[in-house]
Amino acid sequence: MRIDILSLFPQMFDSPFGESIIRRAIDRGLVSILIHNIRDFTHDKHHTVDDYPYGGGSGMVLKPAPLFEAVESIKEEIGDASPVILLTPQGRLFCHQMAQELSTQPNLILICGHYEGVDERVREHLVTDEVSIGEYVLTGGELAAMVVVDAVVRLLPGVLSSEQASQEDSYAQGFLEYPQYTRPQAYKGWEVPPVYFQGIIRKLPHGGVSKLFNAPWSVVLTFWGRLFCPKRREG
Ligand code: ADE
Secondary structure, three states: OEEEEEEOOHHHHHHHHOOHHHHHHHHOOOOEEEEEEHHHHOOOOOOOOEEOOOOOOOOOEEOHHHHHHHHHHHHHHHOOOOOEEEEEEEEEEOOHHHHHHHHOOOEEEEEEOOOOOEOHHHHHHOOOEEEEOOOOOOOOOHHHHHHHHHHHHOOOOOOOOOHHHHHOOHHHHOOOOOOOOOOOOEEOOEEOOHHHHOOHHHHOOOOHHHHHHHOOHHHHHHHHHHHOOOOOOOO
16 A cells, blocks of 8 residues: 655654554555655745635635645556545544545545645545544644554554454454453452453453443443444534
8 A cells, every 4th residue: 555645744754654563564565655745846935835815814724736736746656546635623533444444445645734724625626535533623634644544554454463453453343352461460469350361251252242241331332332433513
């Protein structure tokens, strides 16, 4: 898979993509992630990417031309078919099912929004989807793009040690994962429950079932509710 990210702050991605599982996936050629500076697609002396909104109002708006040019230049390499996703608090709420769908794509183009937003023509004529990672406003789309990339890349075949590891995830299976313990058997007087030494948990089809029955109802209901990608609330 190839992921292209358009950002005003490309260096923000150095650390999250330079460590751990994502780094290994890149090194092993399972994914390539290309970060593009939106300013590289401007033509004026000051590399202007934003301007005042028509009609007044506070804040600046990302100009259409640099974003269109950036996406067009990427598409010259990868073709026209790639989803073009704008990260914005107004988008569809991101969830595991969306991550699974995106992980089947050969290409993704992510645009990190900033300031008061992007020119409406970008939303209407350039992007194919708008995604939010939660009902709060971040300073920009970069952190959201990192979240999406992390959730998608770990689902790519071969990225995790076994594909089972991702299939057994709570959200993929629809069950809460059961609590995990490691040594020591007693810590500060808190013992690992005896059931862990009786080989029972491994025999259950989904270890998580036992946790689901132990969890308070409020937790269970919230969990099941979240399994379905929530639509954006209107108004
Ligand atoms: N940009 C600012 N806030 C955001 C959010 N919650 N999700 C995605 N992109 C954003």
